[in-house]
Amino acid sequence: MINGQKIWTTMAQQANRIFLLVRTDKSVKKQNGISFLLVPMDSPGITVRPIDNIGGYSEFAEVFFDNVRVPRTAMVGEVNQGWTMAKALLGAERILLGSPKLAKFPLQRLEALARTFGLLDEPVFRARFVRLVMEVEDMVALYVRLLEVLRRGNALGEEVSVLKLAVTELFQQVTDLMLEAAGEYGGTDAVLPLADGSSLKPVNPYYLSRPATIYGGSSEVQRNILAKALLKLPG
Numbered sequence: 001m002i003n004g005q006k007i008w009t010t011m012a013q014q015a016n017r018i019f020l021l022v023r024t025d026k027s028v029k030k031q032n033g034i035s036f037l038l039v040p041m042d043s044p045g046i047t048v049r050p051i052d053n054i055g056g057y058s059e060f061a062e063v064f065f066d067n068v069r070v071p072r073t074a075m076v077g078e079v080n081q082g083w084t085m086a087k088a089l090l091g092a093e094r095i096l097l098g099s100p101k102l103a104k105f106p107l108q109r110l111e112a113l114a115r116t117f118g119l120l121d122e123p124v125f126r127a128r129f130v131r132l133v134m135e136v137e138d139m140v141a142l143y144v145r146l147l148e149v150l151r152r153g154n155a156l157g158e159e160v161s162v163l164k165l166a167v168t169e170l171f172q173q174v175t176d177l178m179l180e181a182a183g184e185y186g187g188t189d190a191v192l193p194l195a196d197g198s199s200l201k202p203v204n205p206y207y208l209s210r211p212a213t214i215y216g217g218s219s220e221v222q223r224n225i226l227a228k229a230l231l232k233l234p235g
């Protein structure tokens with residue numbers, strides 16, 4: 001019988017299944033008493049409450065579980081062994097959420113905006129823009145290296161946290177600069193026509209970038225992982 005509540009589940013309204021890490025043994029060390037379930041969303045007792053994001057879309061939801069019963073076949077792997085699978089899933093999620101595309105695409109949009117406003121010839125803007133380009137390219141190099149690890153069939157180590165941390169923070173720096181570059185239009189609903197024929201509402205990528213340093217494990221948590229696992233600093 002499952003009872004509890006899960007907030008911030010992306011696309012829960014559209015999903016037909018949800019995976020759950022449920023406590024199945026309270027008497028053992030925390031991580032050893034968790035099981036992994038894959039539960040049909042139409043199970044009796046599940047309620048989904050959509051939540052609007054800052055951009056006005058219902059992209060995630062809060063899900064409630066009241067006396068939900070699931071068949072034994074819903075269990076993935078062995079009982080109380082869910083944490084092992086959860087860790088593997090989190091590693092995969094970090095490489096997904098750390099894709100440099102997240103920062104590279106808005107960077108291209110920023111370049112188009114800067115060309116339109118003639119900012120690329122302005123030395124201070126240019127220096128900030130070039131630094132971002134170089135840092136994004138560093139992350140592309142790291143991404144390719146980590147993908148190669150996966151392609152060879154090996155598991156990713158904790159260094160994948162560098163990618164998630166750096167790419168999501170770069171994403172925010174790019175959209176910060178985009179808002180600044182848009183000047184008086186930055187924080188408004190204005191849709192700007194750009195010189196390349198496209199259009200841009202700078203506040204949209206800005207909003208989109210804000211939660212990136214929270215979902216998939218916050219920046220603080222990624223820094224803790226790196227401090228402990230890679231730098232061997234005390235916990």
Ligand SMILES: Cc1cc2nc3c(=O)[nH]c(=O)nc-3n(C[C@H](O)[C@H](O)[C@H](O)COP(=O)(O)OP(=O)(O)OC[C@H]3O[C@@H](n4cnc5c(N)ncnc54)[C@H](O)[C@@H]3O)c2cc1C
Pocket residue numbers: 007008009010011060211214215216217218219220221224
């Ligand atoms: C847009 C969005 C979509 C999401 N989608 C999903 C989803 O689909 N599925 C899902 O399961 N979850 C999802 N989440 C949840 C997300 O994974 C969590 O919000 C995130 O891991 C942070 O956890 P928390 O909200 O419990 O914050 P907390 O853990 O309560 O953290 C609060 C603050 O304390 C800091 N903090 C916490 N622990 C430490 C520590 N040990 N050391 C230093 N600082 C610490 C955090 O960095 C943060 O600033 C989503 C969240 C967002 C914002």
